[in-house]
Amino acid sequence: SQQGEEDPQALSIQEGENATMNCSYKTSINNLQWYRQNSGRGLVHLILIRSNEREKHSGRLRVTLDTSKKSSSLLITASRAADTASYFCATGLSGGYQKVTFGIGTKLQVIP
Amino acid sequence: EAQVTQNPRYLITVTGKKLTVTCSQNMNHEYMSWYRQDPGLGLRQIYYSMNVEVTDKGDVPEGYKVSRKEKRNFPLILESPSPNQTSLYFCASSLRGGRYFRNEQYFGPGTRLTVT
Numbered sequence: 001s002q003q004g005e006e007d008p009q010a011l012s013i014q015e016g017e018n019a020t021m022n023c024s025y026k027t028s029i030n031n032l033q034w035y036r037q038n039s040g041r042g043l044v045h046l047i048l049i050r051s052n053e054r055e056k057h058s059g060r061l062r063v064t065l066d067t068s069k070k071s072s073s074l075l076i077t078a079s080r081a082a083d084t085a086s087y088f089c090a091t092g093l094s095g096g097y098q099k100v101t102f103g104i105g106t107k108l109q110v111i112p
Numbered sequence: 113e114a115q116v117t118q119n120p121r122y123l124i125t126v127t128g129k130k131l132t133v134t135c136s137q138n139m140n141h142e143y144m145s146w147y148r149q150d151p152g153l154g155l156r157q158i159y160y161s162m163n164v165e166v167t168d169k170g171d172v173p174e175g176y177k178v179s180r181k182e183k184r185n186f187p188l189i190l191e192s193p194s195p196n197q198t199s200l201y202f203c204a205s206s207l208r209g210g211r212y213f214r215n216e217q218y219f220g221p222g223t224r225l226t227v228t
Binding site for chain 2: 029030031032033035040041042043044045048050088090091092098099100101102103104105
């Protein structure tokens, strides 16, 4: 079963608007990472948030983590057409596991 | 340039014909992993390797084999491909694996496989 579930699965916004994507997971995790994928290409790491952190910023990205709700959100502020891509959360399970689970992703379209 | 390479990038084959997809990284990473990506299902982990000669199953290992004889290489073997293995495959590596999942993964460009 999928550990991470992104919501919404697709999002279309105008350039300059903010985009928010959510990720929910089912079991306890250590850390959570967000990745970006341009159409059909390899994923690129965006940001890591540790399980003891609640919020993290990197440039126009803001990630939050709520371990009590088993959810994370990725906010992209002042979006640009170049932000058009799919975004995935990835989790590594706590307890010494090396498996990595990705969600099904949010496809973001930023309209110029 | 630090990178993960995969070959071939595109492959069309027939059911039952054994094939190998190669993956190589030049970053001296310990952890390597294979994923498949299918529409509506996201990325699913097939196999991963913590280091040389240490491999383990991911979520969808059926029909696949891997080996890790050298640190830089992690080939994916399909002994008898079937049409349900038609997918986009990604190899990835990170400095280390492990319980804290604190290392980013570097992805290869992908291999688009079609099995007829």
